Amino acid sequence: MLEFVDLNKLGGVVTKGVANVPWPGNPTPRVTETASGMLNAIGLQNPGIDLFCKRDIPFLKQYDTKIIVNVCGKSTEDYCEVVERLAGATAVSVGTANFFNPYATVEIAEGIEKFMVQQKVEDISQIIGIVK
Numbered sequence: 213m214l215e216f217v218d219l220n221k222l223g224g225v226v227t228k229g230v231a232n233v234p235w236p237g238n239p240t241p242r243v244t245e246t247a248s249g250m251l252n253a254i255g256l257q258n259p260g261i262d263l264f265c266k267r268d269i270p271f272l273k274q275y276d277t278k279i280i281v282n283v284c285g286k287s288t289e290d291y292c293e294v295v296e297r298l299a300g301a302t303a304v305s306v307g308t309a310n311f312f313n314p315y316a317t318v319e320i321a322e323g324i325e326k327f328m329v330q331q332k333v334e335d336i337s338q339i340i341g342i343v344k
Contacts (some may be wrong), residue, residue, distance in 0.1 A: 224278035
């Protein structure tokens, strides 16, 4: 994006999904054109939380913008593991949960919702402080 926009002028940057372990994503082809637009099935390809914390957060910290991490996983534990790791990343100000992935079952969403209710969490970004 740096070729097209100054990240310092953005209010925030939302990352692609970040899981507890690297995901290779779907095999190609991943994108196809349709008469009314395009379809994609990237498969949440991501480097995993370890590399994200080592490489991507330091890169984004050099800009005057909020870092919004999109958390994804295959289980409630996966989501919580990523959020725990983000708890130590002081540059991360907000988190989002990606329930629009092929692994996000009703049980995962209900598990996270139950945790949030138990902890009296109104916004998922508050979980970072609770899980730590």
